[in-house]
Amino acid sequence: MNTLLYIDAGLGMMIAQAAIAAFAGFVLFYKTLIIKIKGWLGITSKTDESSFDDMYDEKDLKD
Template structure:
């Protein structure tokens, strides 16, 4: 049997989009799971506060 497969541009774009979406979904799921596990184990790093709001809250002259 001789099968000829034809992929048009639309089908190729759809396959590429599905592959990219699957990869992005895996990355986001992986980051979330790792963050939850690190939270349970107490290995989470403290976030640096980079906003200016916290600077004004600590300054006694602005109260």
């Protein structure tokens, strides 16, 4: 039996959006999980000590 399936543009975009959202959700969940596991094990990555807030001294902000 030869059956043709029809997916219109709206349904196709809904499927594509769901696939992209599922992938993004998986990536964010995975990154969060890895960070928590590394925190429990005491493994930390090297962080950059400079930040935007550290650019100014306290006396510069009072003026």
